[in-house]
Amino acid sequence: HKTPSLGLEVVSVYLICQSGDISISTCAKYGRSDRTTCSEGIPDYQTKNTDCAMSADLVFLRCDGESECPFFVSSSVLGDPCVGTFKYLEVKYVCYSSLVTCEGSISHIQCENGVIYVSSAKYGRRDRRTCSTGITDDQRRRTNCSTRANYVFRSCHGKSECSILVSSSVFGDPCIGTYKYLEVNYRCQR
Known part of the structure; x- marks a missing residue:
């Protein structure tokens, strides 16, 4: 699940398992690691820096083992790995x-x-x-x-x-x- 977030903007995501619990299968990442994800309508200069994704351990701490997990995505919550770059949160999870x-x-x-x-x-x-x-x-x-x-x-x-x-x-x-x-x-x- 990829959710866009620009430093000042706050986006809410909601991880949910209809039956069972959330298990974060790989490390959650926040920032930008490619130019195409969440780039529609975004100026080119805000997607140029693709080497600024960082681990979003807070998502794991709050959501792993829960059946549902509302989460606010913003640089003020997760930190800002690349000022001026349009960022997104990438979380891969399965339901157990x-x-x-x-x-x-x-x-x-x-x-x-x-x-x-x-x-x-x-x-x-x-x-x-x-x-x-x-x-x-x-x-x-x-x-x-x-x-x-x-x-x-x-x-x-x-x-x-x-x-x-x-x-x-x-x-x-x-x-x-x-x-x-x-x-x-x-x-x-x-």
Whole structure:
């Protein structure tokens, strides 16, 4: 998504994922790296400097992991890498869905149109709130005990659907005596 912005002008962009969360796939850039992008109606002297794009880390910090993200594009917000040049913001992102399944349940992932692309999968416990209903405090006290769930990658990646029993017998036990859960971030890819 490329959005034009000239230092004094403020343009609002709205990144959104209808289902899932925003994942910035490459670094967001603000400035100008070519003469043709966002150049219609712009004087030639304002598109001449094409070596002035800088990383827009603020976009990543504000938007990555959110389902929607309104953002103001201007030099006062992002900095001005090239005064007098008509600039644009370039952000490449994908939308990932998240699925959390409690221990002892079946995790089911399905893509109606396409195949499953697993971005991350962890089994264990990373906080006290997730999957905590009816679970004693002792069983959720330990929160830094998750491990990469490679079985999800092998079983689901590239398929249109998969079902997995969420259990230490499948994933191993990263924290004995702790009630665990499976967290999967994925997207449906055509």
